[in-house]
Structures are given as structure tokens and as C-alpha cells.
Amino acid sequence: MIDQAVQHLRAGRLVAFPTETVYGLGADATNADAVRAIFAAKGRPATNPLIVHVADIETAQKFTTGWSDAAQTLAAAWWPGPLTIVLPKHPSIVDEATAGLQTVGLRVPDHPVALELLKAFGGAVAAPSANRSNHLSPTTAEHVRDDLGDRVNLVLDGGPCKVGIESTVLDLTGEVPTILRPGGVSRRQLEFILGTVREPDLVAAPAASQTSPGQMERHYAPLTPAVRFETAQRGLIHPQTDAQSNGIVVLSPLKIFKKWGPIVAMPNDPTEYAQHLYAVLHELDGMRLRTIYIEVPPEKPEWIAIRDRIRRATVPLD
Ligand code: TXA
Numbered sequence: 001m002i003d004q005a006v007q008h009l010r011a012g013r014l015v016a017f018p019t020e021t022v023y024g025l026g027a028d029a030t031n032a033d034a035v036r037a038i039f040a041a042k043g044r045p046a047t048n049p050l051i052v053h054v055a056d057i058e059t060a061q062k063f064t065t066g067w068s069d070a071a072q073t074l075a076a077a078w079w080p081g082p083l084t085i086v087l088p089k090h091p092s093i094v095d096e097a098t099a100g101l102q103t104v105g106l107r108v109p110d111h112p113v114a115l116e117l118l119k120a121f122g123g124a125v126a127a128p129s130a131n132r133s134n135h136l137s138p139t140t141a142e143h144v145r146d147d148l149g150d151r152v153n154l155v156l157d158g159g160p161c162k163v164g165i166e167s168t169v170l171d172l173t174g175e176v177p178t179i180l181r182p183g184g185v186s187r188r189q190l191e192f193i194l195g196t197v198r199e200p201d202l203v204a205a206p207a208a209s210q211t212s213p214g215q216m217e218r219h220y221a222p223l224t225p226a227v228r229f230e231t232a233q234r235g236l237i238h239p240q241t242d243a244q245s246n247g248i249v250v251l252s253p254l255k256i257f258k259k260w261g262p263i264v265a266m267p268n269d270p271t272e273y274a275q276h277l278y279a280v281l282h283e284l285d286g287m288r289l290r291t292i293y294i295e296v297p298p299e300k301p302e303w304i305a306i307r308d309r310i311r312r313a314t315v316p317l318d
């Protein structure tokens with residue numbers, strides 16, 4: 001299977017593969033046609049840069065002209081893992097992959113199948129999440145096949161993703177390291193290594209994230225209309241007449257929601273919550289509900305990445 005996958009990559013074709021965060025839709029990051037095929041398969045705007053995956057630090061160094069002490073320390077601590085580091089781009093990474101930016105987001109994923117593939121291929125694999133643009137990110141091979149069908153040449157099945165939401169994207173090209181997308185590695189964990197790290201409050205002021213193209217779109221969303229509510233708003237939810245057609249995702253179940261349709265009680269632990277979030281939304285999305293209501297987790301640092309994904313998937317309850 002890995003041999004076949006490598007042949008596809010060498011030939012400029014697309015291979016979906018598991019990572020610890022979500023499944024990626026991969027192509028050779030040094031082949032402009034192959035990278036264009038990713039954008040076509042996803043229906044993704046060409047202005048949204050892709051993350052470039054490599055097997056190890058040595059390979060990462062080949063694809064940036066600006067490997068730094070900070071990059072080295074971070075990579076040594078967190079790779080393989082859910083951290084993407086934005087650095088100056090090496091010319092061999094095609095402009096298509098970075099949407100014309102002179103920087104590249106590099107990451108070594110923590111999944112045995114991904115690592116085997118990347119080692120066997122030896123180069124750089126550009127891979128966004130393996131879903132159609134604006135759809136939910138896939139955390140199983142089945143999600144990928146359901147969403148992309150024959151737009152992808154091969155799907156490597158590595159089971160369900162253990163982190164469940166996308167990597168933290170950290171920009172090291174500015175004066176202060178800046179989180180462009182919250183994810184599996186928290187600001188506190190990064191500050192432990194780097195000192196001060198900037199994290200624009202994406203929930204309160206999404207405009208602050210303009211430096212990361214593609215971060216502004218409604219994203220990671222189910223096809224079913226989805227509405228978010230604060231815990232204090234629980235009493236304000238009055239689903240439409242056809243009671244069974246509204247799904248509700250809550251932090252802990254409450255009796256008052258019982259008769260209104262499927263209720264999913266999510267784990268109170270952010271790590272476990274992240275593991276299940278997309279799978280739960282995929283499942284509810286498949287039930288053709290009228291609305292999915294999602295309770296927003298507490299405004300605490302450990303919930304930042306999850307709050308970010310929920311905000312992108314929903315409109316607020318008014
Ligand atoms: O966990 C993940 O990161 C997954 C797996 C497959 O590795 N990939 C993923 O890729 O989420 P994607 O394309 O869905 O999200 C990549 C985001 C872009 O939307 C952009 O915001 C940011 O990463 N990004 C990538 N390259 C960048 C760059 N050079 N400068 C700034 N932001 C960049």
C-alpha cells in the first residue's frame with residue numbers, strides 16, 4: 001500500500017493519509033500540477049496556503065531557507081506532533097502550495113502510516129485536510145471517501161485520528177512568535193519553550209487573524225445549519241415544531257433537552273472533546289436534521305482551539 005502511495009505521489013497524483021490530527025489530502029509539494037490538483041479536488045480557493053508535511057527535522061530543513069534556533073527547539077520538543085511552524089519558504093516548494101506566500105508551514109505528523117509514507121517518499125507532501133472546501137474535516141478514512149469520492153486516487157486507512165482537530169499553526173517569521181490557528185499544542189506549552197507567544201483572540205476579534213489567509217472563511221462546518229449557544233442561553237433554545245429534527249451537542253446533558261431530538265453529551269475534558277468533535281458532527285450531519293445546536297465550552301485557555309472550530313462551524317443563537 002505504501003509503495004503504491006509513493007508511486008502516486010511521484011506521478012503527481014493525490015493520496016489521502018491519516019495523521020494524528022485529521023486526514024490529509026497529499027501531493028508532491030514540489031510539483032505545481034500536483035498541488036493544483038489538490039485545490040481542484042477540494043474546490044479550495046487558490047489563496048489558502050497548504051501545510052507541507054515531512055518525515056523529520058532534517059527533511060524540514062531542506063524546505064526552508066530560515067531554519068532557526070527557535071524552530072530547532074520547537075521541532076525537537078513537538079515533532080512528530082500537532083504543531084505547524086511557518087518559516088521562510090525554500091524555492092523548491094512551489095508557489096501554488098503556499099498561495100504565493102514566501103513562507104511555508106512545515107509539520108511532521110505523529111502517525112505511523114503518515115511517517116512511513118513520508119519516509120518512503122523522502123520529500124515534501126503538501127496536504128490540507130482531506131475534505132471538500134468548507135466541509136467538516138475528516139477524522140476517519142470513511143469520512144474522506146464519503147466527501148471526496150473518486151477525486152482522490154488512494155486513501156490510506158489508519159483508523160480514527162487521536163487528536164481530532166487540526167494542528168496549531170505558529171508563525172516564526174515575525175518578531176514575536178504568533179499563533180495563526182489554535183490547535184493541539186497550546187500557547188502555554190509554546191511559551192514554556194519560546195517565552196512570549198502572541199495569540200490573537202480569534203473568537204472575539206477574528207479580523208486579527210488576517211495574516212493567515214484562509215483563516216477568515218466559515219470553515220469546518222457541517223452542511224446542516226448549526227447554531228452555537230452559551231451555557232447561560234440553554235433556556236433560550238426552542239427548537240421548531242418537528243421536535244425530533246434538531247440535534248443538540250452539550251457539555252453535560254440536561255433534562256430539558258431530552259425530548260428535542262438526538263442529544264450528544266460531550267466529554268468535559270478538552271482533549272477527549274477534540275477527539276470526538278468532528279466525528280459527532282459528521283454523524284449528526286448524516287441524520288438530515290433541521291438544526292444542530294452546539295453549546296460553547298468555557299472561555300478558558302484549554303478550550304481555545306475547540307471554541308475556534310465551533311465558532312467557524314456555526315452562527316450564534318440570537
Ligand atoms: O492538522 C493539520 O494541520 C492538518 C493535517 C492534514 O496536517 N492540515 C490542515 O491543513 O489543517 P488545512 O489546509 O486545512 O489548513 C492549513 C491552514 C491554512 O488555512 C492557513 O491558515 C495555514 O494553515 N497556513 C498554511 N501555510 C501557511 C503560511 N505559509 N502562512 C500562514 N498560514 C499558513
Ligand code: MG
Pocket residue numbers: 128129137
Ligand atoms: Mg481544512
